Amino acid sequence: MSRRDGAGRSSSARGTTVLKAEPIYSRVHTNGNDEDRVSGAKLLIRPPAGISADRLGLVLQCHSARALLGEVDRSQLPDDPYWLPDAWVDIDVTPEAGNFAVTLRSDSVSKNLKVLNRAPAFAETHRDTAAPQRYLAPY
Numbered sequence: 465m466s467r468r469d470g471a472g473r474s475s476s477a478r479g480t481t482v483l484k485a486e487p488i489y490s491r492v493h494t495n496g497n498d499e500d501r502v503s504g505a506k507l508l509i510r511p512p513a514g515i516s517a518d519r520l521g522l523v524l525q526c527h528s529a530r531a532l533l534g535e536v537d538r539s540q541l542p543d544d545p546y547w548l549p550d551a552w553v554d555i556d557v558t559p560e561a562g563n564f565a566v567t568l569r570s571d572s573v574s575k576n577l578k579v580l581n582r583a584p585a586f587a588e589t590h591r592d593t594a595a596p597q598r599y600l601a602p603y
Contacts, residue, residue: 481510483563485545485587487580502576504554504569505545505583510592511564520564521557528553543585551575 490503512520524546530536531547538549545568547553556567568579 479512480507480590481592482507482587482590483510483592484508485583488567488569488576501573502580503573504567504576505580507545507566507568507583507587508560509564509566509590511559511562517557517559517564520566521555524555524557524566528555543582543589545579545582545586548575548578553579 484507486506486508487502488504488506489500491498492501511517515523528547531538531541531544532550532552541547545553546555548570551570554567554569558565558567568583570576570579
């Protein structure tokens with residue numbers, strides 16, 4: 465489905481530029497109280513050239529499955545939020561304001577907290593180090 469480098473990471477997963485990582489919360493009503501629970505993480509990424517949101521979603525799902533099945537060296541993916549040991553991560557990619565929003569969720573609060581803990585560390589290592597380009601409107 466996609467090329468992989470020597471560490472087994474798909475080139476699209478490795479090459480993404482993360483603009484922002486944030487938690488996703490769900491409001492839950494329990495015992496007469498409302499509380500917010502972590503239900504996943506969202507990464508806002510710059511779209512890789514020539515790759516649609518649907519295609520990137522498939523690439524990331526394959527990357528996640530390979531990691532979960534042990535087909536890649538997991539030690540090379542310590543902060544990768546696209547997979548968890550012994551748990552599936554649901555991945556959805558949608559266009560958002562000219563970028564892609566990657567929504568990551570698992571099946572329990574504890575697993576979603578693990579995804580959320582990985583997301584900012586992953587974002588830090590996948591930030592754009594070049595100065596941002598600014599659009600200057602003509603007068």
